[in-house]
Amino acid sequence: MSGPSTYEPKTGFTKWLDARLPIVRLGYDSMIDFPTPKNLNYWWTFGGILALCLVIQIVTGIVLAMHYVANTSMAFASVQHIMRDVDFGWLVRYIHANGAGMFFLAVYIHMFRGLYYGSYKAPREVLWILGVVIYLLMMATAFMGYVLPWGQMSFHGSSVITNLIGALPIVGPAVKTYLLGGAAVGDPTLNRFFSLHYLLPFVIAGVVILHIWALHVVGNGNPTGVSVQDIKKDTVPFHPYYTVKDGFAIILFLTMFAVFVFFFPEAMGKTDNSIEANPLQTPAHIVPEWYLLPFYAILKSVTFDIGPIPAKLLGVLAMFGSILILFALPWLDTSKVRSMRYRPLARQLFVLFVLACVGLGFCGANEPDAFVFKTGKDRLQVEYSDANGRAQTKFFDQFSEANAYKESLPTAAGASLQVAESGFKWKWLSQILAAYYFIYFLVLMPLLGVIEKPKPRPASIADSVHKRSGSGRSSSAPVAAPQHAE
Amino acid sequence: MRFITLAAAGLATLALASAGLAFAQEQRPAHEFGPEHLDEPEGGWSFEGPLGNFDQNALQRGYKVYREVCASCHSMKSMSFRNLGQKGGPFYDPEFPNPNDNPRVKALAADLTIPAIDEETGDEEQVPAKTSDTFPNPFKNPAAARASNGGIAPPDLSVITSAREGGASYIYSLLTGFRDPPAGLTVNGGQHYNVFYPGDTGSQWAGDPRLKPPGGFLAMPPPLKADGQVTFDDGTPSTVKQMSKDVATFLAWAADPKQETRKQMGVGVVIYLLIFAVVVYLSYRRIWAKVEH
CATH class of the missing domain: 1.20.810.10 (Cytochrome Bc1 Complex; Chain C)
Structure with a gap:
C-alpha cells in the first residue's frame, strides 16, 4: 500500500543516519506521506x-x-x-x-x-x-x-x-x-x-x-x-x-x-x-463498570443447564464465547461486499445488533429477577407444604383473606405470606438479546452473503466523492463492481 | 428475507416498549406512610451543578455540628485539622495561605487531645492536637468501636457523601427522617425507624406486605433531637433542619474538598478546548478546500 518511499534526507546528519537506521524515513512514510x-x-x-x-x-x-x-x-x-x-x-x-x-x-x-x-x-x-x-x-x-x-x-x-x-x-x-x-x-x-x-x-x-x-x-x-x-x-x-x-x-x-x-x-x-473493602460484608448488587456490563448480562442470562453442563459454566462459556467469536468474524461474514452502505439487509440487522449490545448493557446493570415492566396488580401468595410434604401455593387479592388462610394452616405447614409480582424480567430480556448477539454472528452473517442482493457500488473512491460533491461529469456510471475489482 | 425483517422489527419493538414501560414505572406514586424519594433542604444545595460552590458559613456551622454531635461516634480518618484552613475549606483565610499558620485552625486543633508516646518515658499520654494531626478517632480501635455500638462500628465519615446513593441529600434525609413507627410495625430494642434508611421493614411488618412502610431500621438513635442542640456562632437559628443541612454540606465538602478548584479549572479548560476546536476546524476547512471528499 505505502509504495516506494519518497523520503529524501536533506542534512548531512539525516543522510548519515538514514544509511544506518532509517527511523526518520519510517516516521515520514507512516505519518507524513x-x-x-x-x-x-x-x-x-x-x-x-x-x-x-x-x-x-x-x-x-x-x-x-x-x-x-x-x-x-x-x-x-x-x-x-x-x-x-x-x-x-x-x-x-x-x-x-x-x-x-x-x-x-x-x-x-x-x-x-x-x-x-x-x-x-x-x-x-x-x-x-x-x-x-x-x-x-x-x-x-x-x-x-x-x-x-x-x-x-x-x-x-x-x-x-x-x-x-x-x-x-x-x-x-x-x-x-x-x-x-x-x-x-x-x-x-x-x-x-x-x-x-x-x-x-x-x-x-x-x-x-x-x-x-x-x-x-x-x-x-x-x-x-x-x-x-x-x-x-x-x-x-x-x-x-x-x-x-x-x-x-x-x-x-x-x-x-x-x-x-x-x-x-x-x-x-x-x-x-467509596467504602473500604470489607470481606465480611457483601454489597447488595455487585456490578462491573459500565463498559463490561453487556458481557456480564450474557453471563447472567444463562440460567439453565444443558445436559451435563451446569448453568454457571455455560454462562462463563457464553461470556468468553461472545468475545472470542470476534476472532472468527472475518470468516463468518460470507458477503463479497465490504461496506454495509451497499447492503440493505445487513444494515438493518447491524442497527439491531448495536441496540442489542446497548440493551445488554442495561440488562447487566439490573438484577436478573427484577422487572423491566410489571403486568397486572401485585397479588399475595401463601406458600406452604401440604400433609404429604409437597410445596403448595395459593393466591389472594385481599390481605385479610390471605392472612386468615395462613393462620388456618397448621404450624407444621410452615406457611409464609409474600407478594406475588408478575411482569417481564430483566433476565428474559437479556436472554433474547444475548440470543440475537450470537445469531447475528453465527447465523445471519454467514446467511446474508448468500441471500442478500447488494446495491450497486461506485467504481472507485474518486468516483464516489465526485458524485457526492455533485459537480457533473458522470463519465463512470456506478456499477455493481465484482469483488476482484475492489 | 421477509422473515428476518419481521423478526428484526419485532425485536426492536420489544426493546423500545420495554424501555418505555420501565421508564413509565420509575415514577411511582408517593407511599401511604412516607416518601419514596430523598428529601432536599429548601433552596437545594449551593454546591450542586457545574458552577456551584460551598457557603463558607454553612461549612463552619457544619463542622461544629460534626464536632459536637457526630464526632462522639464517627471518625473521619482522611481529615486533618490543616484541611479546615485550606483553600475552599471552612476556616480558609486568604491572610494565611498556609493553613498551619491559621490561628482559628490552630485553636480548633488545640481544643482536642490525641494519644501520643512520651519520648522520655515511653508512656502513653494525651497531648493537644496540632494542625498537622488527623481528626482524633472516637474509639481506641475497631474492636472498641464495634463493642460500644452493638457489634457494628459506626462508618467513617471522610467520604460518606460519595459512599451513599444521594450524597448530601441522603445525609440530610436520614438526619431528618426519624419517625414514630406506624401501627403494625414492630421496632426491636436498639433499633430506630427511619423512613429514608435503605433497609427493609418487611420482616417486622404485620400488615399487608404490599403496603409495608418505606425505610428501615438503624442502630443510630436520632442524633439531632431538638432545635438549639448546637449553638451556632453566627447566630443562625439552629433548627434540626438547619443543623442537618449544614452538617451535610460539611460532609459533602470533606468528601470532595477540591471541588471548587476543580470546577474553576474546568471552566477554563473547556473554554480553551472549544476555542482550539474552532481554530483547528477552520484550518481543516482551509486545508481540504481544494480536495473533493
Whole structure:
C-alpha cells in the first residue's frame, strides 16, 4: 500500500543516519506521506483518539503509581492521600479513572465502525484480529485497575470474576489460584493485580504497534469499501489532511472528556467503591463498570443447564464465547461486499445488533429477577407444604383473606405470606438479546452473503466523492463492481 | 428475507416498549406512610451543578455540628485539622495561605487531645492536637468501636457523601427522617425507624406486605433531637433542619474538598478546548478546500 518511499534526507546528519537506521524515513512514510483514502468520515478518527487515550492512561497511571500503596490495609487510604494531599492528585486520578471509560467508549465506536464498514474482511483479517487482542488486553487491564482502590466493589467484583475463571473446566482452578495467590482475594492478589495492571498497558502498546504496522501494509479501508485503485486520484497524504481532521476530532473528544473530569467525575462511579473493602460484608448488587456490563448480562442470562453442563459454566462459556467469536468474524461474514452502505439487509440487522449490545448493557446493570415492566396488580401468595410434604401455593387479592388462610394452616405447614409480582424480567430480556448477539454472528452473517442482493457500488473512491460533491461529469456510471475489482 | 425483517422489527419493538414501560414505572406514586424519594433542604444545595460552590458559613456551622454531635461516634480518618484552613475549606483565610499558620485552625486543633508516646518515658499520654494531626478517632480501635455500638462500628465519615446513593441529600434525609413507627410495625430494642434508611421493614411488618412502610431500621438513635442542640456562632437559628443541612454540606465538602478548584479549572479548560476546536476546524476547512471528499 505505502509504495516506494519518497523520503529524501536533506542534512548531512539525516543522510548519515538514514544509511544506518532509517527511523526518520519510517516516521515520514507512516505519518507524513502515508496515502490515505480521501473519503474517510469522522468514524475513522477514533483510531487516533484511541492512541491518545492509551498515552493518557499510561502517563497518568505512572504518576499515580508513584503515590499508590498496594497493600490491603493502606490502598484505600493512599487513594484518599492522592485525592487530598498530592498536588493535582485529584486531577490525575480523575483523568485516569474517567479515562478508562473514555478509552472503552472510543474502542466501542471504533469496533462498531469496523463492523459496519467491513474493516475485518480480506486483506485486513490480521489487522482486525490484532484489534480484538488489544480489546481483550484492555478488558483485563481495566478489571485489574478497578481492584486497586480497594473499595467494596473492587473486592467483591474481583471475587466474583476470579470465581468465574475458577469455574472453567480443567485449567480453571489452577488459573484462579495463580491469579489470587491464595485461597481468597487478599494482599497477594492486590500486589499481583497492581504488577499486571502496570505491565499490560505496555503489552497493549506493543500490540498497537503491530496493529498500526498491519494497517500500513494493507492501507485504510474507507466508507465505500472499494479498494484504492489510483493513489493519485483516490488518496491524499496523511499529513496535513488527516492530521488536521483527526486533530479536530481529538479536540472535540477531549472537550467531552474534560466535562466529565471537571464537572461529573463520579458520574460513572459506584457509591460502594467509596467504602473500604470489607470481606465480611457483601454489597447488595455487585456490578462491573459500565463498559463490561453487556458481557456480564450474557453471563447472567444463562440460567439453565444443558445436559451435563451446569448453568454457571455455560454462562462463563457464553461470556468468553461472545468475545472470542470476534476472532472468527472475518470468516463468518460470507458477503463479497465490504461496506454495509451497499447492503440493505445487513444494515438493518447491524442497527439491531448495536441496540442489542446497548440493551445488554442495561440488562447487566439490573438484577436478573427484577422487572423491566410489571403486568397486572401485585397479588399475595401463601406458600406452604401440604400433609404429604409437597410445596403448595395459593393466591389472594385481599390481605385479610390471605392472612386468615395462613393462620388456618397448621404450624407444621410452615406457611409464609409474600407478594406475588408478575411482569417481564430483566433476565428474559437479556436472554433474547444475548440470543440475537450470537445469531447475528453465527447465523445471519454467514446467511446474508448468500441471500442478500447488494446495491450497486461506485467504481472507485474518486468516483464516489465526485458524485457526492455533485459537480457533473458522470463519465463512470456506478456499477455493481465484482469483488476482484475492489 | 421477509422473515428476518419481521423478526428484526419485532425485536426492536420489544426493546423500545420495554424501555418505555420501565421508564413509565420509575415514577411511582408517593407511599401511604412516607416518601419514596430523598428529601432536599429548601433552596437545594449551593454546591450542586457545574458552577456551584460551598457557603463558607454553612461549612463552619457544619463542622461544629460534626464536632459536637457526630464526632462522639464517627471518625473521619482522611481529615486533618490543616484541611479546615485550606483553600475552599471552612476556616480558609486568604491572610494565611498556609493553613498551619491559621490561628482559628490552630485553636480548633488545640481544643482536642490525641494519644501520643512520651519520648522520655515511653508512656502513653494525651497531648493537644496540632494542625498537622488527623481528626482524633472516637474509639481506641475497631474492636472498641464495634463493642460500644452493638457489634457494628459506626462508618467513617471522610467520604460518606460519595459512599451513599444521594450524597448530601441522603445525609440530610436520614438526619431528618426519624419517625414514630406506624401501627403494625414492630421496632426491636436498639433499633430506630427511619423512613429514608435503605433497609427493609418487611420482616417486622404485620400488615399487608404490599403496603409495608418505606425505610428501615438503624442502630443510630436520632442524633439531632431538638432545635438549639448546637449553638451556632453566627447566630443562625439552629433548627434540626438547619443543623442537618449544614452538617451535610460539611460532609459533602470533606468528601470532595477540591471541588471548587476543580470546577474553576474546568471552566477554563473547556473554554480553551472549544476555542482550539474552532481554530483547528477552520484550518481543516482551509486545508481540504481544494480536495473533493
